Structures are given as structure tokens and as C-alpha cells.
Amino acid sequence: MSRGPLETSKTSPFVRVRALRNRVGLTFVACLSVLAGMTDAIGFLAVGDFISFMSGNTTRLAVGIAQGDTQVILRLGFAVLAFVAGNALGVVFARWGGRRALPLMLLISALLCTAALLPLQSQVTVLLTAVLAMGMVNAAVEQVNGLQVGLTYVTGALSRFGRSLGRWILGERRPNWHLQVVPWTGMLAGAVAGAALESQFGIRALLFSAGLAAFLGLVSLKIPRSWQRDYMPR
Template sequence: MLPAAAATPSSRRRRVHRLRGRVGLGLVAGLSVLAGMTDAIGLLALGDFVSFMSGNTTRLAVAINDVDGPMILRLAGALLGFVAGNTLGVVLAHKCRRRAWPVLLVVAVLLGFAGMLPAPDTSILLLAATLAMGMINAVVEQVNGLPIGLTYVTGALSRFGRGLGHWMLGARRHGWRVQLVPWLGMLLGAACGAWLQKHLGLQAMVGSCVLTCLLTLVSLFIPRAWQRRYMPR
């Protein structure tokens, strides 16, 4: 039997690993709720997705087939805004030494701006929301080596289904189960967003802004070394 002193460093590393994973998944859950909430508000208030770019890509193809110029420009702008948001999120996170709070602060500003426009220009609102949703993907890219998607769940459900298949074939790796976290978060968030939009209309985006502010505060208490692992080089 190993002496207690010899076992301590190893057990401490395992505890830190587990705790880092739980905190990371908690952050993933919160960000997925934010994505689902904002996407539902955008869909119901604007008729457009703000985080589900697979849907917007299909709609863009239909608009091109129908030669619907205004819709083509609108959806192309949403797709470009989302890509630009991902790019800006990564650049900002790395310029700020891979910290989450600067990225989330900009997201909060964008969502607050979208929700408080006095006479909402839906094109500007759509661009602000898609930029914001693109940016949050830079906050968490992986948790303990497991890839995580925040604003889209097709990949998460695919990884869950493939993991379940491997488990049924005898594999005993359990990381695939965490892929349900972003899916459940987005489902819950979308339900909350639908409720807010029903009562507040486009101003429901302010609710997304408030949630982002809360997540920004939470991120300040996450050790920077852990945040660096959530944002791999």
C-alpha cells in the first residue's frame, strides 16, 4: 500500500481535474441557456435565427432559388455576422490573455444595444445578435479535452449518439454523456426566451443582456489557469 504522502499529489490532481470539468460544464450550461434564449427571441421577434446558422444556410439557399434579393442580403449578413463574431471572440480572448470576461462584456453590450434600440432596425438588431452569438463560442471550446459547441447542438447530439453506440458495443468511455449539457441548456434557454419575447417583444433581448452580465461576473471567479484550458491555443 502506498504511503498517504505519496498518494496525495495524484489524488489532488484528480480532484482538480474533476472540479475543473464541473465548473466548465456549469459555464457551458449557462452559455447554452443564453444561446437558446437569444435564438428563440430572434426567431419569434425577427423571423430569423441568430445562432442556428444551419437553418439560416438552408433558408439562404431557398432565397437564392426564389431570387429574393432582400432576404438573400439579410441572411448573408447574418451568416457573415456570426462568422465575424467567432473571429472577434477568439482575437479578443487571446489579446486579453485568454480571459472570458472581456468577451462576455462585449456580448452583453451588443445584446443590450439590440434590446434597447428606440425604433428597432431589424437588420441592425440581427447583426448585433449574430455577432454576439458568434463571440460566445470563444469562451469555451473544450472541457477536459472534450469538444463543446455552445450555440449549436447538432454536433452535440451527433457526438452523444455516436458515444451511445460505442458504449453499446462495449466501450466504457463516458465523456459522450456531457454532450447533453449544451442541448439541455439550449432547450431551457429557448423556452425562457419564448416566454420573454411573448411578454416583452424585441426588448426581451435585454433579458439576454442581463444573463450575460451574470455570466461575466461568474467568470471572474473561475481560475485563469482553468479558463486557459477551456480556450485552447
């Protein structure tokens, strides 16, 4: 029995490659979210501020402004600026690196190593260095086959997941809507690991984050360059 055009298209090499690219990209997203969650938990427990969760820092900054707490205002104000700068520098460095993940991930690893080895008394410097690194992580993957992803923040992913769930309940069957839960799951798992590591090693636990960043950079060498160019910011 001959196959119809629709069945043939579903099993065509193009469709199979696209599906594989999607799985690889989402696996990389999950791993990067583990890195973000791990680093955020370590930083929060060690210095008392979020490293990648800028919504939380923004709320705490607003409270500091209302209370007139100059120390909080300066520390968290600079943290938010460092995160924005990290995102901008991540895009610039990704372009300079030919839109390959390895150079970017090695730079992130170096920044996290620096944050881990700084004296804990220099809390603000530790905070800003780690925040800068987490801002840059977002340039490693921006989208996977048209699906927008966030690596260091999951509020948007949960919101998109919830709205898509509502559409699914109404009978709308949009493809890949459930994949928005991937970064949330990765960040949750990473935060659990980060909390456990911080309880044993303190701020030095950021060395594990640095090692994971370098490892993911090396793993990215196995991802075809054309796929990486598709994942990273244009």
C-alpha cells in the same frame, strides 16, 4: 490495508482538481448554452430569423437563392457572415483580454443591449448585432478537459452523443461521452425561457440576455484563471 497504485491515483489531488475543473467547465458551458438558446428564441420570434442557429439560416438562405428572393439572400447572407466574423473577433478579443471570460462577456452584453434598444423597424441591424454577439460567445469556452463543446449550435453535440451511444451499446466505455448532452439541455431550457420573455417584452427581452451575459462574466471571476485559459481558444 494499503491501497494499490491505481486506487491511490484515483484519489490523488491532481485527479480531484481535474474532476472539479471538469464540473466547473461543464456548468459554465450549460449556462452559456442557456444564453444562446434564450437569445436565439427571442430573435427568432421577434425578427423571424435565427440568431445562433446558422444551419437553419443556411437552409433558408439556400431556399431564398432557389426562389430568387433578393431580400432573404441579402439578410441571411449577411447574418452568416456576421456569425463568422463574431467567432473570429471572439478569439481575437479573448486573446487581447488575456484569455479571461469577463471582458468578452461584457462586450457580448453591450452588443445585446444595443440590439435590444434599436428600433424594431431596423430588423436587419438588430439581427446582425445579435448574431455578431452570439458568434463571439463561442470563444468563451472551446473545450473542457479535451472535450470539444459547441455553445450556440447543438447538432454536432447530438451527433457526437448518438455516435458515442452506439459505441456504448457495442461495449465501448469511453469516459464523459454522455456529457455532450449538456449544451443541448442548456439551449433547450434557454429557448423556453426566451420564448416566454419575448411574449411579454418583444425584442426588449434581449436585455435579459444582456444581463445574463454580464452576470456570467462576473461569475467567471470565481473560476481560476488557469482553468479559463484551458477552456478558451489557444
